[in-house]
Amino acid sequence: MGPVRNIPQHKRLYEILRKHIDEGIYGEGDLLPSEHELCQLYGMTRPTVRQSLATLANDGFIIKHQGKGSIVHILPREIGILSVSGTTSAVGDRNLKTRIIVRPVLIPWEKDFMFPLSSLEKESGCIYMERLRLLNDVPIFYDISYIANVNLPRITSRQFENRSLFKILRDHYHIEIKGGEQRIKAIPASARISGFLHLKKGQPVLHLERKMETNNTGLFLYSSIFCNTEKYSIFGRF
């Protein structure tokens, strides 16, 4: 796929182990090889191995026990958009389709935006888009995205259908999500939202307001997500 960039060793091992867990090579409750064994297996030193394991533990893939080892913890297969960092989203990309409602357009920022904006962001204007995301052809997320228009040439003319916005940003602009914050509310569905999510008006909808930090200083992604949680739950770790 992408270019084989020189990624750090600890990140490499993280990806390997995460993949192994995803593929079921290590199952729920299994013990990962000990840190010492991993050192020998992959030719790294313990601090490096430990850094990989720390990240895995942080992401909830393993639970570390002093004196015992690192126990694999398979996360329930629920909708996991709460974890966007790393290479893959927690929800399988296979069954998740994207339908564009409003193609990316450059507009001024809303007057009372949900997050405070820097002056640079305000001047740059806002790339706005609306997407509907369907899980097994059932609409689950109604997603409004906002990005400051800084160093993103030709982004409004790119193909977004069935492709992750994050993937496009990473592949074409080397932008990676490093983390973020969010507010969560339960609100009644408006007429517009209920239409998109196939709900009755007034039915409970989960509303997320998210601000995502990137490796590009000063560049943030914002999104307002309305989520139909009738059949699926949002899953998260803390």
Next chain:
Amino acid sequence: MGPVRNIPQHKRLYEILRKHIDEGIYGEGDLLPSEHELCQLYGMTRPTVRQSLATLANDGFIIKHQGKGSIVHILPREIGILSVSGTTSAVGDRNLKTRIIVRPVLIPWEKDFMFPLSSLEKESGCIYMERLRLLNDVPIFYDISYIANVNLPRITSRQFENRSLFKILRDHYHIEIKGGEQRIKAIPASARISGFLHLKKGQPVLHLERKMETNNTGLFLYSSIFCNTEKYSIFGRF
């Protein structure tokens, strides 16, 4: 307060810096002292300092920038029960009162519990309690807690009014929450829930189902939380 246990250096520095940020000694956007300076200030080595900073970054108190430094990031003062680890909860304890609805009782587990249970947990039975938590005298959380009855002598006879369950577990049983997972849904308020949260029946309520891991192997805390998000949002980092 509690006994001065020998806490690790990196944890000590974490608490110090977090306190300084909380107290406003470092404000939004400020640069923390460099890692080298922190080493000298607190007589630690860089890996130790870095461990503290990594935890702070993970908890969202700082954002690290290679070549620049660690920038303080003040989190919005919203309801932050999503972060329970560490010593203090993200929501100020001052304004949050607790009212017991059902005093702790030992009962068998529900047949279809929201999380799978180990055989040990099933045998031990379940300490059950219901609490209402009020922010500025407005009911915000309706909280049902479940704990497996393992090595928790006399817990059903303890005072829980206006005291954190976590604090009691830590002070009397040396149990600390290390992390956990949760499912989030938006549901219509039932008659019972709407009564407690001062809402109309059918109004949207945030429902959290949480499983919390402790430093005590095999001991988990479970809670089902119904949250009135009309005025406040749940805040979280990812």
Next chain:
DNA sequence: TCAAATAACTTGTATTTACAAGTAAAAATT
């Protein structure tokens, strides 16, 4: 046989050292 002590593992904490890579300010050059 059973229980306690031991040994052999595991992860946790911490130091020391070294260099790479990114940032920003100072200095040199044009």
Next chain:
DNA sequence: AATTTTTACTTGTAAATACAAGTTATTTGA
């Protein structure tokens, strides 16, 4: 004066080492 280069400072990555502390299986002792 404006631009480029250098320098100094920042965090990122990585190795080698040591001991502490928790867990588990084995060995030892009664």
